[in-house]
Amino acid sequence: MDPFEDTLRRLREAFHTGRTRSAEFRAAQLRGLGRFLQENKQLLHDALAQDLHKATQLDSAFIRKEPFGLVLIIAPWNYPLNLTLVPLVGALAAGNCVVLKPSEISKSIEKVLAEVLPRYLDESCFAVVLGGPQETGQLLEHRFDYIFFTGSPRVGKIVMTAAAKHLTPVTLELGGKNPCYVDDDCDPQTVANRVAWFRYFNAGQTCVAPDYVLCSPEMQERLLPALQSTITRFYGDDPQSSPNLGRIINQKQFQRLRALLGCGHVAIGGQSDESDRYIAPTVLVDVQETEPVMQEEIFGPILPIVNVRSVDEAIEFINRREKPLALYAFSNSSQVVKRLLTQTSSGGFCGNDGFMHMTLASLPFGGVGASGMGQYHGKFSFDTFSHHRACLLRRPGMEKLNDLRYPPHSPRRLRVLLVAMEARGCSCTLL
C-alpha cells in the first residue's frame, strides 16, 4: 500500500472545501509558523548546528556597556572624600579616564587628593585639577565625554550650559529644601531623635538632610521639648564643646547661616560663635514662607518648623515648591506615608527616618527637577558612566526572507509583511 495516499487524499479534500483560500486562514497559518519559530529558537539552533556544523545561527542582539571616554568629576566640599571618590569608583569601573576637580573650599582634602591619590592610580588615565570658580569655568570650556557634577542648582545650570556646547551628557547631583512631614500620631521623642540626628549631622551641611519640618501646631508643641531633650542627649548641655558636632566650612557660609537665625523665632539654640564658625543646633518656629530661611536651601544646623493643618495642606505646600532631593514623612499610618509618596515628587523618599535610603546601594541616588538629573551608587554608577551601545549581529544567510523588505513592492507583499511583523520579536530576526 502506498504510505502517502491517505495523507494526500486528506489534504486534497481539504483544499477542495476552499478552506485555505481566505486571507484570514492564510494569515492564521503564517502566525502559527511565526510562533513556531519564536517558541523553538534554541531547538532550531541546536538542530541546525548539528546538521550543518557551520555558524547558521540566528541573530544575536545585545547591549554593550562601553566607557564614554574622558569623564570630568566636579566634587563639593561637604563630604569632600565620599562625594569625590564614590563617583570616581563608578567612572573607573566603567573604564573611563577621569579628571577630578575637588572643591577648593575643603582645602585639606583637596591637597591630599591632589598629592597622594595620583600615586595610587595610573597617571596616564587620571588627573586631579585644582582651582576656584574661574579655573573651573576654564575647565568647562574643554570637551569631555561625560560630566558628573555635585553642587548647587545655580552652578548646575552653568555646568549644563557649558556641556551643551559640546553635547556632553551630564549627571547633576544638586540640592533643594527637603521637606519633613510629621504626622500627629507619632511618638515625638522617636521623631525628634531621628530628625535631629539627620539634621545636625555634619553641622547640617548635607544635601539630603531634612531641611524643614511640616507639622500641626499641636505636634509642634510636643516636638519642641523632645527636640531639646534629644539635642542635650546628643551634644550635652554645651553643644559647642561636644566632639560630635561639626563646624561650618567657612566664613561666607557662616555669615549666611547667622543671618538666617533672625527668621521667625528661635525656639531652641540660636547661639553662634564667629571665631569658631560654630552655630548651635537650632530650631526656629513661626517662620513665614517668604523669609530667607524658607527660600534657600539651609545647609546648616537650623531646623525651621512650618505649621500645616493637615496632610493635604502639607502635600499642597510641598508641590508648590521645587522638587527636592529627598522627602521625609513620619507617621504610624502607612496610608499617610504612601499618600505623601504618591502625591509628591522628589529625588528619593524615606518614610519614618532620615536619609537611610542613601545607605542602600541597590537604590539609585539622584535628584529630579531642580534637585538634579541622573542617578548613581552601586550598579547605577556603572550604568551612568557607560554608553549603552545597542548591537545586532545578523547572519548573512536567510537572504530570501530579506527579499520581503526590498522594492519593488506590491499590496500582496504588504499583507504578508504585516503578518510577519505581528510576531514581533521573531520577525525582526527574520527580516
Next chain:
Amino acid sequence: MEREVQRVRQAFLSGRSRSLRFRLQQLEALRRMVQEREKDILAAIAADLCKSEFNAYSQEVITVLGEIDFMLENLPEWVTAKPVKKNLLTMLDEAYIQPQPLGVVLIIGAWNYPFVLTIQPLIGAIAAGNAVIIKPSELSENTAKIVAKLLPQYLDQDLYIVINGGVEETTELLKQRFDHVFYTGNTAVGKIVMEAAAKHLTPVTLELGGKSPCYVDKDCDLDIVCRRITWGKYMNCGQTCIAPDYILCEASLQSQIVWKIKETVKEFYGENIKESPDYERIINLRHFKRILSLLEGQKIAFGGETDEATRYIAPTVLTDVDPKTKVMQEEIGPILPIVPVKNVDEAIDFINEREKPLALYVFSHNHKLIKRMIDETSSGGVTGNDVIMHFMLNSLPFGGVGSSGMGAYHGKHSFDTFSHQRPCLLKSLKREGANKLRYPPNSQSKVDWGKFFLLKRFNKEKFGLLLLTFLGIVAAVLVKKHQAVLRRKALLIFLVVHRLRWSSKQR
C-alpha cells in the same frame, strides 16, 4: 505659548495622566487613531516625501503600532514598584524603586520620518504618565498638519497638545520650562535645545545624527552585502539618520561594489527610477540644493541625475572620495561615497578620527573582525552584516553617543527615559532602640558595629572581639531580665546571628 504650556501643566497637576488605566486608555485611543485614519496619515507622509503607501506603512505606521502594542502588553508590569536588595540595617523595611512621571514633556519631531519620529516618543511619554506638548517638524508640513488635526480627536485634549510652527515658535517654546525635552534632529540645533534646557535644569534626550560608516570586508558575500546596503542607503531617498552614510573598503573591492549596487538599484527601482513608486523625493528645495552641491568635483560612478522640479536625485555612488571634501562632512541624501582604505586598521583609525556616529555597520564573515571593529570604535548602535535593523528591535536602546546624541528610547527604554525612578525606603517608628547605635555621643565600638553591619567584609581578629561584645550583651540581658530590653536586644541578637550564619554560608 506660555499660556498653552501652563494649561498642559495644570492638566498634569490634576493627576489624571497618572493612573495605569488612563494611560492604557490613551494608548488604545492612539492605536485606534492610527488604524482608523491610516489613509489620511499615509497620504500626508506621501505628500511630504513622495512616499508610497507601502513604504509609509512599513517604515512608519508598523513601528508605531508595534510600539503601542508592546506598551499595552507590558505597561502594567512596568509601573509597579520594584523591590531592591536590602542590607542588614534595612532588613525589616520596605525598599523599592517606584517609577513616576516627570511632568510635562516636550517632543520635537523630525521631518524625515515625520510620523514615527514624533509618535514613537509620544507613546513612551504617555506610557510613563506625563503630559506632552508635541512640536512636529515644520518641514514635513502635511504630516504636521494631520498630527495636529487627529491627536485632539482621539487623545485627552488638555494633556496632549500639538503646537506647530517654525524656528521662531520653537525658540519661544524652548524658553518655557519642561520636565523633559526630547529632540530628534541635527547636531547644531541639538546644542541649542540643550542650552535652553540647561536654563531650567531640564533633562534632555537628543537623537541626533552623524555619518554612519559602513565597512565592507574582503571576506563577505558581496552580492548580499550590496543588496542590504542599497536597501538601507536609498530608502527614503537617503534621508535616514541611520542610513549607511559612506563605505570604507579596500580599493580592489570598489568596482565590484559599484557594479553590484548599480544592478541592485535597477532591480529595486527599475530602469527608469523616476517612475518607481518606491523611490522617494528630497523634502524641500533647500536640502535638494545642498545635496546637489555635494556632487561638485566628485567622481560619479553611477547616478548623479537630478530634477529640481520634482526634487529628484538619483541613487548615486561616488568612488575614490577624498575625505576632506564636502560630501564627507555632511550627512543625509542618496549619495554613497566610497572611501578606499588599505585595511581594517586604517578603517578603524578613519572612523575614530571623526565624530561618534549614530550607527556603525560592518560586513564580514569573519566574526573576529566584526568584534574588533565594535571593540575599537564607538557609536550609538551597531548592526553587523546588515544595516538599519538594530532600530527595529525595541529591546535594544536606540540613541546616540557623543555628537550623535544622548539618551535612548524604544520599548521599555522609552518608559524609563520619561520616568523618574524614585528610590523609596519605608521604615517603622518602632524599634527606636536599635538606632542607639548611630546616635551621638560616638565611640569606637559603635564604629566597629557600624562596619560589621554595613560592610561585606570584616576582620577575622576583630570578629572575636565582636563576638565577645555580643556575648556580653546577652549576659547583660540575662542579668537584667527586663522584658522590653530583652525584646529589643533579641532583635539585635537575631540580626547578628543571621549575619554570622549568612557570612559563614558564604565562606
